[in-house]
Amino acid sequence: xxxxxxxxxxxxxxxxxxxxxxxxxxxxxxxxxxxxxxxxxxxxxxxxxxxxxxxxxxxxxxxxxxxxxxxxxxxxxxxxxxxxxxxxxxxxxxxxxxxxxxxxxxxxxxxxxxxxxxxxxxxxxxxxxxxxxxxxxxxxxxxxxxxxxxxxxxxxxxxxxxxxxxxxxxxxxxxxxxxxxxxxxxxxxxxxxxxxxxxxxxxxxxxxxxxxxxxxxxxxxxxxxxxxxxxxxxxxxxxxxxxxxxxxxxxxxxxxxxxxxxxxxxxxxxxxxxxxxxxxxxxxxxxxxxxxxxxxxxxxxxxxxxxxxxxxxxxxxxxxxxxxxxxxxxxxxxxxxxxxxxxxxxxxxxxxxxxxxxxxxxxx
Amino acid sequence: xxxxxxxxxxxxxxxxxxxxxxxxxxxxxxxxxxxxxxxxxxxxxxxxxxxxxxxxxxxxxxxxxxxxxxxxxxxxxxxxxxxxxxxxxxxxxxxxxxxxxxxxxxxxxxxxxxxxxxxxxxxxxxxxxxxxxxxxxxxxxxxxxxxxxxxxxxxxxxxxxxxxxxxxxxxxxxxxxxxxxxxxxxxxxxxxxxxxxxxxxxxxxxxxxxxxxxxxxxxxxxxxxxxxxxxxxxxxxxxxxxxxxxxxxxxxxxxxxxxxxxxxxxxxxxxxxxxxxxxxxxxxxxxxxxxxxxxxxxxxxxxxxxxxxxxxxxxxxxxxxxxxxxxxxxxxxxxxxxxxxxxxxxxxxxxxxxxxxxxxxxxx
Numbered sequence: 001x002x003x004x005x006x007x008x009x010x011x012x013x014x015x016x017x018x019x020x021x022x023x024x025x026x027x028x029x030x031x032x033x034x035x036x037x038x039x040x041x042x043x044x045x046x047x048x049x050x051x052x053x054x055x056x057x058x059x060x061x062x063x064x065x066x067x068x069x070x071x072x073x074x075x076x077x078x079x080x081x082x083x084x085x086x087x088x089x090x091x092x093x094x095x096x097x098x099x100x101x102x103x104x105x106x107x108x109x110x111x112x113x114x115x116x117x118x119x120x121x122x123x124x125x126x127x128x129x130x131x132x133x134x135x136x137x138x139x140x141x142x143x144x145x146x147x148x149x150x151x152x153x154x155x156x157x158x159x160x161x162x163x164x165x166x167x168x169x170x171x172x173x174x175x176x177x178x179x180x181x182x183x184x185x186x187x188x189x190x191x192x193x194x195x196x197x198x199x200x201x202x203x204x205x206x207x208x209x210x211x212x213x214x215x216x217x218x219x220x221x222x223x224x225x226x227x228x229x230x231x232x233x234x235x236x237x238x239x240x241x242x243x244x245x246x247x248x249x250x251x252x253x254x255x256x257x258x259x260x261x262x263x264x265x266x267x268x269x270x271x272x273x274x275x276x277x278x279x280x281x282x283x284x285x286x287x288x289x290x291x292x293x294x295x296x297x298x299x300x301x302x303x304x305x306x307x308x309x310x311x312x313x314x315x316x317x318x319x320x321x322x323x324x325x326x327x328x329x330x331x332x333x334x335x336x337x338x339x340x341x342x343x344x345x346x347x348x349x350x351x352x353x354x355x356x357x358x359x360x361x362x363x364x
Numbered sequence: 365x366x367x368x369x370x371x372x373x374x375x376x377x378x379x380x381x382x383x384x385x386x387x388x389x390x391x392x393x394x395x396x397x398x399x400x401x402x403x404x405x406x407x408x409x410x411x412x413x414x415x416x417x418x419x420x421x422x423x424x425x426x427x428x429x430x431x432x433x434x435x436x437x438x439x440x441x442x443x444x445x446x447x448x449x450x451x452x453x454x455x456x457x458x459x460x461x462x463x464x465x466x467x468x469x470x471x472x473x474x475x476x477x478x479x480x481x482x483x484x485x486x487x488x489x490x491x492x493x494x495x496x497x498x499x500x501x502x503x504x505x506x507x508x509x510x511x512x513x514x515x516x517x518x519x520x521x522x523x524x525x526x527x528x529x530x531x532x533x534x535x536x537x538x539x540x541x542x543x544x545x546x547x548x549x550x551x552x553x554x555x556x557x558x559x560x561x562x563x564x565x566x567x568x569x570x571x572x573x574x575x576x577x578x579x580x581x582x583x584x585x586x587x588x589x590x591x592x593x594x595x596x597x598x599x600x601x602x603x604x605x606x607x608x609x610x611x612x613x614x615x616x617x618x619x620x621x622x623x624x625x626x627x628x629x630x631x632x633x634x635x636x637x638x639x640x641x642x643x644x645x646x647x648x649x650x651x652x653x654x655x656x657x658x659x660x661x662x663x664x665x666x667x668x669x670x671x672x673x674x675x676x677x678x679x680x681x682x683x684x685x686x687x688x689x690x691x692x693x694x695x696x697x698x699x700x701x702x703x704x705x706x707x708x709x710x711x712x713x714x715x716x717x718x719x720x721x722x723x724x725x726x727x728x
């Protein structure tokens with residue numbers, strides 16, 4: 001396991017992260033595979049798209065299919081048929097956002113499974129145990145992510161709890177070669193972000209994430225905070241911005257020093273009929289595409305753009321055809337992966353600021 | 365355009381049908397691409413699966429996306445991104461089974477579009493015109509298929525109307541190289557089937573289909589009728605059994621002299637969780653597969669069976685994941701295409717009866 005920075009350009013970095021299941025060039029986007037599968041995609045397609053690492057959701061996989069089934073397969077890689085690196089989140093974000101019956105104590109969170117109503121107890125130790133069973137290349141520390149509209153006192157409380165929970169995660173057993181990342185909270189408060197960063201970064205994690213972004217705060221505030229905070233995370237370890245975001249968000253965060261991203265946006269928006277292109281978003285249901293014979297993005301080389309017209313995709317979307325979800329997801333993931341790939345090349349060639357500002361101007 | 369019989373084995377035949385977009389070895393199964401796409405599949409996948417010809421539904425494509433969009437693409441091949449042969453049905457079956465407001469006259473059928481409520485008029489001439497615009501390799505004559513429980517008098521009326529409509533289809537303009545197949549009706553009455561066959565087969569169609577099977581009649585009756593009727597269709601033209609059926613149905617019909625099949629069963633059942641295997645049907649939601657690490661069909665070489673366990677597929681199905689629909693559809697189509705491929709080889713090698721009875725005994 002290693003992390004090597006090949007080049008920097010301002011605060012932006014191009015690096016290589018070596019994990020148990022392979023190398024990951026950064027900056028990198030990680031498609032989200034909630035229940036094992038990246039929605040609508042096969043593992044083979046993801047490999048062909050150039051995906052190098054995907055994310056699995058601990059909370060969802062714990063509830064379905066459950067640890068027994070995952071353990072019988074020897075972990076998530078074999079279960080999902082994905083041979084490359086995988087990162088698992090801790091379940092913290094989901095247990096707070098998806099479980100309305102959750103009860104929070106210093107020990108952890110008690111909630112009822114939305115699947116079968118069974119009582120569940122998620123603690124730092126249990127999250128690490130689940131992630132060890134999942135066998136991910138990177139396990140995330142169990143954190144407390146408060147809502148975006150939480151007051152300063154609640155943010156402080158969640159932050160301090162996250163630090164104590166992080167300390168409990170570290171001694172827990174791990175899968176062979178499994179790395180662990182700590183999560184910096186602190187909401188939309190710069191002083192709290194910096195304070196938490198100073199508390200957490202001395203701890204022996206293999207990398208650090210920024211959690212609690214893109215949870216409702218104004219975009220300019222997020223950009224300002226990223227600009228102040230991201231480059232202060234340890235320079236010799238990977239930096240991961242959780243759950244973010246738009247193409248513009250990614251390029252801005254890369255410019256601030258972030259290496260890794262995950263987000264449901266390319267996959268979820270695809271299923272809803274929104275395609276990302278190098279000239280901005282394309283809403284396929286728009287009447288103007290009814291007779292449009294051109295591909296979704298004339299600048300794109302993905303299978304969808306090589307095969308289908310906008311008019312046909314609009315028709316498939318109107319008919320609720322599964323092929324639409326597939327074709328749109330494939331295109332959007334291709335776009336996101338190409339975006340981080342191009343960002344990496346721009347950093348290696350020392351032209352990142354020009355690349356990013358030109359691309360952002362086209363998206364807007 | 366040609367049809368060459370390479371070998372016969374009893375009534376079964378192995379042949380090659382040369383169409384405007386390529387060669388089709390028979391016996392062959394045609395996956396159904398209702399709205400252009402074979403549900404959940406890409407054209408590339410279908411080619412990789414070895415699909416040689418697919419079916420498009422005239423009724424559905426006429427209503428959505430409509431002729432204007434299809435014509436702008438130069439036809440269905442370009443619209444759907446499918447380069448190989450395509451057969452289109454006439455819309456007759458759908459207009460009778462899906463349009464409750466239909467009014468039948470000698471001219472044709474008047475109904476309201478279920479999509480937008482607009483009044484529509486489908487006649488033999490209009491069906492041929494739509495199919496010419498679709499540009500299919502094979503267009504089907506516009507027929508009247510009565511319900512499975514129709515009385516003898518209604519069957520006779522529909523049969524006689526089908527003959528008159530067939531005569532109106534023949535002079536209509538066609539797409540370059542487009543072949544036309546007539547449809548033999550006659551319900552579950554052997555005398556009517558033979559009478560209609562004698563009426564229709566002298567007409568200058570390029571091939572003949574049996575319509576109105578698998579519409580509710582007992583299976584043994586269908587098998588008996590096929591055994592009496594199929595081999596009496598012209599020996600020098602392709603014979604197509606419409607909308608049928610189970611693996612056992614296909615093997616039985618091939619034994620009776622049928623060359624071509626279409627059916628939604630492999631694709632629809634896949635989405636509902638039913639997988640076809642060489643040992644019979646597998647219902648993936650069954651609790652016994654919860655921890656089953658084996659592939660759906662250990663005798664199958666498809667990507668699904670090479671990649672996923674029964675336990676993982678069961679999990680994906682329970683979670684409503686699109687990947688389940690994809691993986692199951694791919695497997696079922698692989699099975700159906702392999703079934704007709706193996707049947708062809710058995711005929712070429714003069715061992716069809718043994719092959720078919722052995723396979724049927726395993727399915728049951």
